[in-house]
Amino acid sequence: xxxxxxxxxxxxxxxxxxxxxxxxxxxxxxxxxxxxxxxxxxxxxxxxxxxxxxxxxxxxxxxxxxxxxxxxxxxxxxxxxxxxxxxxxxxxxxxxxxxxxxxxxxxxxxxxxxxxxxxxxxxxxxxxxxxxxxxxxxxxxxxxxx
Amino acid sequence: xxxxxxxxxxxxxxxxxxxxxxxxxxxxxxxxxxxxxxxxxxxxxxxxxxxxxxxxxxxxxxxxxxxxxxxxxxxxxxxxxxxxxxxxxxxxxxxxxxxxxxxxxxxxxxxxxxxxxxxxxxxxxxxxxxxxxxxxxxxxxxxxxx
DNA sequence: GCTCAAATGATAACCCTTATCAATACATCC
DNA sequence: GGATGTATTGATAAGGGTTATCATTTGAGC
Ligand SMILES: [Zn+2]
Ligand SMILES: [Zn+2]
Ligand SMILES: [Zn+2]
Ligand SMILES: [Zn+2]
Numbered sequence: 001x002x003x004x005x006x007x008x009x010x011x012x013x014x015x016x017x018x019x020x021x022x023x024x025x026x027x028x029x030x031x032x033x034x035x036x037x038x039x040x041x042x043x044x045x046x047x048x049x050x051x052x053x054x055x056x057x058x059x060x061x062x063x064x065x066x067x068x069x070x071x072x073x074x075x076x077x078x079x080x081x082x083x084x085x086x087x088x089x090x091x092x093x094x095x096x097x098x099x100x101x102x103x104x105x106x107x108x109x110x111x112x113x114x115x116x117x118x119x120x121x122x123x124x125x126x127x128x129x130x131x132x133x134x135x136x137x138x139x140x141x142x143x144x145x146x
Numbered sequence: 147x148x149x150x151x152x153x154x155x156x157x158x159x160x161x162x163x164x165x166x167x168x169x170x171x172x173x174x175x176x177x178x179x180x181x182x183x184x185x186x187x188x189x190x191x192x193x194x195x196x197x198x199x200x201x202x203x204x205x206x207x208x209x210x211x212x213x214x215x216x217x218x219x220x221x222x223x224x225x226x227x228x229x230x231x232x233x234x235x236x237x238x239x240x241x242x243x244x245x246x247x248x249x250x251x252x253x254x255x256x257x258x259x260x261x262x263x264x265x266x267x268x269x270x271x272x273x274x275x276x277x278x279x280x281x282x283x284x285x286x287x288x289x290x291x292x
Numbered sequence: 293g294c295t296c297a298a299a300t301g302a303t304a305a306c307c308c309t310t311a312t313c314a315a316t317a318c319a320t321c322c
Numbered sequence: 323g324g325a326t327g328t329a330t331t332g333a334t335a336a337g338g339g340t341t342a343t344c345a346t347t348t349g350a351g352c
Contacts, residue, residue: 077276079225095264095265095268095270097270098273104268104270106264106267106268108260108263108264110256110260110263111257111260111261111264114254114256114257114260115257115279117254117256118241118252118254118257118279119241119279119281121252122241122250122252122283122284123283123284123287124241124243124250124279124281124282124283124284125281125282125287126279126280126281127244127280127281127282128280128281129277129278129279129280130223130276130277130278130280131275131276131277131278132275132276132277133261133264133265133270133272133275134272134273134274134275134276135265135270135271135272135273135274136270136271136273137268137269137270138268138269138270141269141271
């Protein structure tokens with residue numbers, strides 16, 4: 001939290017932008033939420049801290065957080081974008097339950113390595129990837145057999 | 147084309163729906179396009195065949211094609227959904243150039259196998275996945291060095 | 293042909309996101 | 323501390339893609 005705030009302040013200062021109360025509110029709200037949140041969830045959380053914050057400001061600030069390296073866009077499959085913490089939160093992929101929405105974060109070195117091989121095979125320079133595995137989690141599968 | 151039409155007719159008949167001129171137009175338009183097309187592209191193609199077709203109908207029909215197994219939703223990263231042919235078009239993943247938008251379709255058995263291992267590791271039942279690799283294609287990379 | 297439910301197309305509504313803009317808040321420099 | 327000038331804010335409107343509404347038309351089966 002200290003670190004994140006310092007990181008944002010530095011990011012802003014470096015490009016002549018200002019650290020404002022609204023931005024502080026949005027940062028605090030975002031950091032207080034669990035990962036994979038919509039902007040709407042951030043808006044609600046921010047307004048619990050300060051009811052007057054405008055939604056346009058939250059959209060703008062979340063974009064700032066992404067640029068500053070504090071947030072990262074995660075899976076967005078239904079038209080709504082989701083964001084997760086990016087600071088001290090290494091790259092990972094997602095395994096999502098199509099029933100209950102549970103999300104498992106995982107990193108698999110075999111997959112990562114094989115992806116690198118695909119880049120080489122086609123002569124592409126890598127600039128990131130998005131991998132979402134969909135399935136039914138153990139809990140939901142157990143309900144099926146009841 | 148014969149097969150696809152028969153497939154759609156059967157799908158419709160099986161659930162009391164009707165094969166209409168508009169649906170035939172949309173099917174023909176979609177099949178005549180190369181893969182990874184937006185609904186808007188299908189609308190344009192359909193209206194070249196029959197200017198009177200409504201856009202709502204195209205949206206509805208594309209959804210039907212997906213349900214019937216003739217189309218599949220592909221990558222949609224900017225808010226616009228893309229669709230590709232699904233009949234006689236096996237599963238594959240995508241390698242996309244972030245400069246020119248070129249798309250390479252690939253299938254990598256190592257990746258597929260490693261994904262199965264992830265499902266087993268977390269006890270999930272697999273129901274499909276989406277893998278998009280992003281990078282810079284050889285042509286665009288060559289431009290950079292000019 | 294007749295009948296009735298399904299389908300159409302024009303339009304409005306919807307959701308998420310971005311642009312506009314006058315009013316305000318911030319950092320810097322006296 | 324106070325003035326200055328730009329960045330930021332929040333309310334609102336606009337935007338793009340998609341879906342809902344609904345009177346009218348079309349299709350399949352009898
Ligand atoms: Zn579940
Ligand atoms: Zn995550
Ligand atoms: Zn390229
Ligand atoms: Zn494809």
